[in-house]
Amino acid sequence: MSAERPGLRTSRPARYTLRFLALGYLAVLLLIPLGVILYRTFEPGIGEVWASITTPAAQSAFQLTLLAAGIAVVLNTIFGVLTALVLVRGRFPGRRFLDALVDLPFAVSPIVVGIALILVYGQTGWFGDTLENAGIQIIFSWPGIVLATVFVSLPFVAREVAPVLREIGDDQEQAAATLGASRWQIFWRITMPAIRWGVAYGVVLTTARAIGEFGAVSVVSGHIQGETQTLTLLVEQRFQNFDLAGAYAASAVLAVIALVTLLAMTLLNPRKDET
Amino acid sequence: MSAPAATSGPNDPTVRPRRRAKRAPAVRRVSAVGPLSIGIVTLWLSIIVLLPLAAVVVKSLDGGLDQFWNAISNRQAVAALRFTLIVSLVVTLINAVAGVLIAWVLVRDEFPGKRFVNALIDLPFALPTIVAGITLLALYGKDSPVGIDVSFTQTAVALALLFVTLPFVVRSVQPVLIEVDKDMEEAAASLGASGPTIFRRIILPNLVPAILSGCGLAFARAVGEFGSIILISGNIPFDTQVTSVYVFKQIESDAPISAAAVSVVLLFISLVVLFLIRSLGRWGARHER
Amino acid sequence: MKLRNRISFVALTGVVLALGVSACGGSSDDSSGSSDSGSGGGGATLSLVAYSTPQVVYDEVIPAFKKTTAGADTNFKSSYGASGEQSRAVEAGLSADVVAFSLEPDVTRLVKAKKVAEDWNQNQYKGFVSNSLVSFVVRKGNPKNIKTWDDLLKPGVNVLTPNPFTSGAAKWNLLGGYVAAGGAKDPKAGLAYLDELLSKHVKVQDKSGREALQNFVSGNGDVLLSYEYEAITAQKKGEKNIELVQPQQTILIQNPIATTLTSKDPEKAKAFVDYAWSKPAQEVFASWGYRPVNQEVFDEHKADFPIPTDLYTIDDLGGWSKVNDELFDPEKGSVAAIENKNGVSTEK
Numbered sequence: 056m057s058a059e060r061p062g063l064r065t066s067r068p069a070r071y072t073l074r075f076l077a078l079g080y081l082a083v084l085l086l087i088p089l090g091v092i093l094y095r096t097f098e099p100g101i102g103e104v105w106a107s108i109t110t111p112a113a114q115s116a117f118q119l120t121l122l123a124a125g126i127a128v129v130l131n132t133i134f135g136v137l138t139a140l141v142l143v144r145g146r147f148p149g150r151r152f153l154d155a156l157v158d159l160p161f162a163v164s165p166i167v168v169g170i171a172l173i174l175v176y177g178q179t180g181w182f183g184d185t186l187e188n189a190g191i192q193i194i195f196s197w198p199g200i201v202l203a204t205v206f207v208s209l210p211f212v213a214r215e216v217a218p219v220l221r222e223i224g225d226d227q228e229q230a231a232a233t234l235g236a237s238r239w240q241i242f243w244r245i246t247m248p249a250i251r252w253g254v255a256y257g258v259v260l261t262t263a264r265a266i267g268e269f270g271a272v273s274v275v276s277g278h279i280q281g282e283t284q285t286l287t288l289l290v291e292q293r294f295q296n297f298d299l300a301g302a303y304a305a306s307a308v309l310a311v312i313a314l315v316t317l318l319a320m321t322l323l324n325p326r327k328d329e330t
Numbered sequence: 331m332s333a334p335a336a337t338s339g340p341n342d343p344t345v346r347p348r349r350r351a352k353r354a355p356a357v358r359r360v361s362a363v364g365p366l367s368i369g370i371v372t373l374w375l376s377i378i379v380l381l382p383l384a385a386v387v388v389k390s391l392d393g394g395l396d397q398f399w400n401a402i403s404n405r406q407a408v409a410a411l412r413f414t415l416i417v418s419l420v421v422t423l424i425n426a427v428a429g430v431l432i433a434w435v436l437v438r439d440e441f442p443g444k445r446f447v448n449a450l451i452d453l454p455f456a457l458p459t460i461v462a463g464i465t466l467l468a469l470y471g472k473d474s475p476v477g478i479d480v481s482f483t484q485t486a487v488a489l490a491l492l493f494v495t496l497p498f499v500v501r502s503v504q505p506v507l508i509e510v511d512k513d514m515e516e517a518a519a520s521l522g523a524s525g526p527t528i529f530r531r532i533i534l535p536n537l538v539p540a541i542l543s544g545c546g547l548a549f550a551r552a553v554g555e556f557g558s559i560i561l562i563s564g565n566i567p568f569d570t571q572v573t574s575v576y577v578f579k580q581i582e583s584d585a586p587i588s589a590a591a592v593s594v595v596l597l598f599i600s601l602v603v604l605f606l607i608r609s610l611g612r613w614g615a616r617h618e619r
Numbered sequence: 620m621k622l623r624n625r626i627s628f629v630a631l632t633g634v635v636l637a638l639g640v641s642a643c644g645g646s647s648d649d650s651s652g653s654s655d656s657g658s659g660g661g662g663a664t665l666s667l668v669a670y671s672t673p674q675v676v677y678d679e680v681i682p683a684f685k686k687t688t689a690g691a692d693t694n695f696k697s698s699y700g701a702s703g704e705q706s707r708a709v710e711a712g713l714s715a716d717v718v719a720f721s722l723e724p725d726v727t728r729l730v731k732a733k734k735v736a737e738d739w740n741q742n743q744y745k746g747f748v749s750n751s752l753v754s755f756v757v758r759k760g761n762p763k764n765i766k767t768w769d770d771l772l773k774p775g776v777n778v779l780t781p782n783p784f785t786s787g788a789a790k791w792n793l794l795g796g797y798v799a800a801g802g803a804k805d806p807k808a809g810l811a812y813l814d815e816l817l818s819k820h821v822k823v824q825d826k827s828g829r830e831a832l833q834n835f836v837s838g839n840g841d842v843l844l845s846y847e848y849e850a851i852t853a854q855k856k857g858e859k860n861i862e863l864v865q866p867q868q869t870i871l872i873q874n875p876i877a878t879t880l881t882s883k884d885p886e887k888a889k890a891f892v893d894y895a896w897s898k899p900a901q902e903v904f905a906s907w908g909y910r911p912v913n914q915e916v917f918d919e920h921k922a923d924f925p926i927p928t929d930l931y932t933i934d935d936l937g938g939w940s941k942v943n944d945e946l947f948d949p950e951k952g953s954v955a956a957i958e959n960k961n962g963v964s965t966e967k
Contacts, residue, residue, distance in 0.1 A: 063438075063515045063528045070439060077435040078447070080428050084493055085450055087476070088465045092457070095465075134374045141371045145363040155605045156375050159383065161550035162600035164574035165557070166581065167593045171382035174389055178712030181385060195713045206378055214547065218506060218540055238364070253505065260501065263455035270459070270556050277713045278698040278705075279666075287458040292699065294460055295671040295829050297856035306461040313456030317449040405959065464833065472838030481839060482823045561830055564823025565782060567958055575826070579784045582703050583949040584728075 092310075096303040107304035115281045116289040117308060119197065123272075123285065124265035127204040131261050135212025136254060140246070142213070143220040160209045165270020168206055172199060172275050195277030200285060203271040208264040212257030219253040220246075255319075262316045266309055383597065390590035401580075401591035409568045410576040411596060417484065417572070418552035421491040422545050429499025429544060430537065436500070437507045451497050459494075459557025466490050467561045482564035487572065490558045495548040502544030503537055510536050546607040553600055662692030663884040665891060668715040670702035670725075670788075671829075673749070673874075675852060676907050677719075680900045689890040701827060703787045709734060709879070716882040717891055719748060719874065721788040724939045726875045739877040748876035748895050749848075749909035752927065753795030755864040756835065756843040756850050763841050767866050768799040771842060772815055779840035781831045782824035783947055783954060789828060790947055791872045792844035793817075793954065797946075798931040799868035806945075814957050836861070846872055851908025868929035874909075 097104060107113065142154050163171070175181050176193040186193060193199045227249075231241045247254075269287040276283040284292070286309050293302035390398055401407065436448055454462070468474070470489055471481040480486045510533060518528045556574040563570040573596050580589035669677060677697060684690035698705065698713070706725035709715045710732045718735065720726055726746070729735040740746030757765055763776060771778050781789035796816055802809020823839075825831040828849060835843040836858065850863040876895055878888040894900055901911035910924050911917045917924065936942050946954050 063512075063519065063525060063533065066525065069525060073431065074435050074439055074441060077428075077432045081432060081447060081450075084489075084496060085453070088462070088469055088493065089450065089453060091465050091468060092461065095468075134371065137367055138371045138375070141363050141368050145368055147368055151605065151608065153372065153375060154608055155601055156379055158546055158550050158604050159379055159597070159601065161547060162554050162597060162604070163383065164554045164577050164593060164596070166574065166578050167386060167589070168382070170581070170586070170589075171386045173711050174385035175382050183712075194711065195708065202378075206382070209378065210547065214502075214543065215505075218502070218543065221539075222506065256501075256505070260452060260455065260497075263452050267456040267458060273700075274704075277708055278700045280697045280699070282696065287460075290458045291460050292671070292674075294464070294833075295699075296674060297853055297858065299464075302461065306458055309456050309458060310453065313453060314449065317452055467834070467837050471834075481837075560826050561834065564834075565785070565826060566823055567961075575785070578826070579782070580949070581707075582787065583784045583947075585949055588949075 092303065092306065095299075096307045099300045103300060104304045104307065107301045108308050112281055112284065113286075113289060113305060113308070116284045116286045116305070119200065119282075119284065120266050120286040120309075121312075122197065123201045123204040124208075124262055126201050127208050127265045128258055128261050130205055131209055132212050132254065132258055135209070135257060135261075136216055136250070138213040139216035139220055139250075140242075143217050144225060157210050157213050160206050165207070165268070166274055168203060168271035169274020172202055172206075172271070176202070194275050195279070195283065197283060199275035200272050200283060203275050204265045204268055207268050207271055208261045211260040211264065212254060215257035215260065216250050216253045219250050223249050259316045259319060263313045266312055386590050386597075387594050390587060390594045392590075393587045397587060398591045401585075401588035402595050404588070406567050406571070407573075407576055407588075407592050410571045410573045411592070411599075413484070413487075413569075413571070414553050414573040414596070415599065417488055417491060418549050421488055421495060421552050422549045425492060425495050425548055426499050426541055426545050428496075430503055430541060432500050433503035433507055437504060451500055454494050454496055459555075460561075462490070462493065462558035463561040466493065466558065471562060481562055482566065482570060484570055486562040486564075487559050487570055490562060491552045491555060494555055494558055495552050498548035498551065499541060499544030502540045502547070506537055506540040507533075542607050542610055546604045549603060549607070550600055553596060662694060663887045664694040664696060665716045665884065665887055666696045666698070666714050667717045667719065667891075668698045668705050668709055668713060669719040670705055670721045670874075671699045672721070672849060672852065673719065673904075673907075673909070674699045675856075676749075676903050676909065679903045680895060683899055683903070684891055684894045687894065690887075690894065693887060693891075701786070714881065715879050716884065716888040717876065717878055719876040719895075721872075721874050722791065722939070723873065723875050723933070724787065724943060726877050727939065729877075729879070734879050734881055735877050736880055740875070744896055744912045745873075746875045746877060747873040747912050748892075749874045749904050750912060751872040751874070751908075751910055752847045752865065752930075753791050753869045753872060754845060754847045754850060755866060756832070756845045756861050757841070757864055759860045759862050761862055761864060765842050765864060768796050768812070768868060771796070771820060772812075776820055776842065777822060777840045778816065778820040778842055778844065779831050779835050780821055780824060780844040781828050782826065784949060784958075785824075786827045788846075789824075789831075790942075791846065791870060793946075794933070794936070794942070795844065795866075795869045798870050798935065799866065799929070803931055803935045810953050810957075813954060817954075817957050818961050832858075847910070848908035855907065865925065865927060867927045869927050869931070871930055871932045873933070 108117075138153075138157060142150060142157070160168075173180060173194050176186060176199065177183055178187065178194070180194075191198075193202065227245050228241050231245055236244070267287060268285075269291065272285055273288060273291070276285070276288060278284060278288060278292070286305055290302045290305045290309075293299070293305060390401075432451075436444065466486070466489065467481065469476065470478050470486060472479055480489065514532050515528050518532055523531070554574060555572070556578070559572060560575065563572070563575075565571050565575050567576075573592060577589045577593055580586070580592065667677065667681070674697075681695050681697070685693055685695075698708075698715075700708070702721040702725050705713075706718070706720055706728050709718060709729055715734075718726065718729065723746075726735055726739065730737055730739065755765055755771075757763070763770075763773075765771065765776070770776070780792045783790045783793055793813055793816075796812055797809040800809050800812030802812070823834070825834055828845060831843055832845065832849065832853060834840065842864075847863065847865070850861065853861065854863075876892055878885060878892055882888045896913060898913060898916055901913040901916040905911050905916055905920045905923070911920070933939055933942065944952070946952050949955050
């Protein structure tokens with residue numbers, strides 16, 4: 056860490072100024088809002104909060120959220136790593152386009168994401184008839200929610216792993232290839248260990264984003280009580296029903312999930328310590 | 331697939347491996363990714379991203395080109411687009427500067443509670459946007475405990491977006507900052523260069539690609555943001571109405587084609603901006619020392 | 620490193636445990652607010668797709684229905700959301716046996732999409748299950764002394780109302796002012812009123828009624844245009860600092876209910892709708908501030924639901940199609956024109 060090679064030495068006043076500025080910005084922008092949220096959540100008391108988050112509706116929402124986020128994380132991790140490899144190590148026409156494509160999911164307004172999915176997989180959509188004949192329901196059922204979640208959390212792993220791949224270069228991979236290692240061996244024995252912290256980091260960001268998604272999921276879920284409601288949809292419903300305390304309580308669950316994954320990230324943090 | 335790897339040039343084991351982006355190799359190198367991988371990734375991105383977006387494009391043209399044109403040249407649509415793009419760019423720039431600053435402090439500085447602060451940065455992601463919206467309204471609205479009332483102004487939209495896009499540049503820059511080679515900083519310091527100079531001339535260029543990458547993500551997120559802005563912005567047409575709200579309006583007014591058309595335009599502009607940012611990043615990386 | 624591994628292991632175990640706990644807990648059901656499909660024997664399953672505010676009502680009506688002979692052995696799936704979005708969802712394939720929306724056009728949309736029969740409103744209640752009035756919500760004590768629509772135009776009065784283009788239900792609010800200014804007989808007068816209201820007194824328009832109320836409660840605005848039952852439900856749910864003021868000229872809000880053509884059990888669906896019109900269910904509506912359509916129940920609660928001297932209905936304005944075309948068409952409607960005109964002065 057900084058104990059080894061101090062590098063650029065900042066003078067004391069400079070260091071304090073920078074620290075003050077950074078923390079000040081964070082405090083104003085992040086900490087105060089978070090403080091307000093925490094305060095409002097626990098204002099009614101822990102008992103109330105617990106009751107609020109253990110209702111059957113809350114529990115099924117919790118499960119659905121974890122299911123959708125879980126699938127999204129697994130898929131986006133596997134394909135994200137692959138995408139990063141392809142984008143950084145590959146050389147082929149259209150690479151720049153693919154590169155830009157990866158960031159697009161964010162730029163689409165969440166409502167449009169939902170509608171786009173309905174246009175493709177909905178009853179009157181492109182695959183509507185095929186799906187109906189096969190008896191598969193995507194929209195207004197959990198697969199639709201999973202699809203929407205996968206869409207919005209797509210870029211993270213790729214974007215965390217790519218810079219690392221670029222940074223470490225492929226010398227070792229090349230050397231291994233010369234020695235006759237197969238592509239899979241190269242990936243698993245050399246690439247993967249080097250990027251595993253980037254992957255972990257990306258996984259955490261993907262999780263946070265996936266559990267927090269609202270707009271796109273709202274359009275494709277159908278809001279069926281106890282079935283297609285995620286935690287974020289539950290928050291909105293409680294808000295609609297003048298149950299602000301319940302809305303905050305459900306948000307608290309989301310915050311806790313995020314914090315646990317954040318904790319995992321901080322501990323697995325890529326370059327904080329030796330790999 | 332294998333190809334003979336060279337024994338001189340970049341692969342020469344006697345040359346100390348340097349960490350920099352690879353230029354087009356002078357010798358044939360083994361490609362880590364074959365056509366199968368490229369195919370899989372293309373397929374994946376096509377199905378998950380391209381397909382739904384293509385459906386939107388098709389929908390937007392459902393009424394023909396003139397309906398498309400009418401939809402996007404509508405005064406409210408144009409005003410919303412302009413406001414969205416401007417405020418997103420401004421917010422991205424602010425968070426870029428702040429992001430580098432925060433990343434620097436988190437990486438190079440030590441203070442009690444740093445772990446905690448580091449962990450908090452990603453929280454804006456996980457919060458449902460309605461909660462963010464209510465909180466921002468409480469903080470920066472009429473009954474603000476800190477005395478700031480910017481409700482229903484463009485500043486409010488900017489504040490909401492700053493909150494939501496905070497993590498991007500920080501998280502992009504952090505890993506690179508940690509990896510940065512400190513040899514040159516030391517060398518420059520021993521030659522008498524001052525702190526800011528070292529930062530500007532040596533460290534910053536290494537960070538540029540990461541900064542741009544984070545900016546791209548932040549910008550993309552900002553233009554698409556919806557939920558956290560709604561309550562505090564008042565959605566005043568021609569003033570604080572962002573494109574995503576305008577699109578929502580069109581959908582609610584049973585004008586889906588118009589909604590699709592405006593979304594397509596926003597998407598296209600975002601694509602161009604992202605493309606530019608990435609190209610800039612690549613250019614910067616190529617000129618990296 | 621070892622310690623770190625241990626901690627992260629604990630953290631992940633915590634998550635898994637939480638999952639486990641919720642899995643165990645989640646299998647039990649309760650009758651209020653959650654789906655109860657799966658309990659009970661073979662029986663029918665009815666899907667109710669409704670708009671968000673009457674959830675409190677249906678949470679009581681559904682269990683009561685299940686206790687009747689007509690409703691015994693029925694499982695329910697309910698879905699609540701914004702009226703327009705729910706309507707659009709059903710149009711896009713969300714399965715529904717009974718639909719209940721906040722305004723008629725949301726049902727008409729389904730008639731056009733052949734999901735609801737054309738004669739859905741050929742009954743004694745014209746298809747409506749509850750009524751309400753456009754009312755004012757003011758701060759407790761009514762500091763600005765707002766009683767009539769004209770009071771809204773007094774200098775310095777800030778009015779909150781949701782945007783009629785993002786919230787179909789918000790159209791009622793503007794129509795209230797429109798008819799109060801004589802718009803039913805003289806459209807020009809009505810429009811002139813709306814023009815002044817929107818240009819000078821409505822600074823912001825929230826996306827939905829609930830958000831407008833939230834904004835109002837956060838301290839913005841002097842008066843909020845809302846529905847009578849929204850205010851009453853809010854007060855019943857703990858909002859203390861608001862007061863309901865009923866202008867004597869206003870428009871009658873009518874909320875439709877209908878069975879769908881795509882229902883798998885049309886008889887059960889009809890039975891439920893019939894139940895919704897019956898005395899016990901209408902009593903529940905009344906308790907939450909909705910004006911019952913069942914005359915008997917209404918008469919019993921006369922005291923709670925004073926009738927304004929000058930009450931209009933959408934029919935006085937020629938029906939929804941006419942109103943939607945002339946006033947609320949996003950391109951050619953008069954209200955859209957007012958909005959665009961206002962934009963000229965604030966456009967940057």
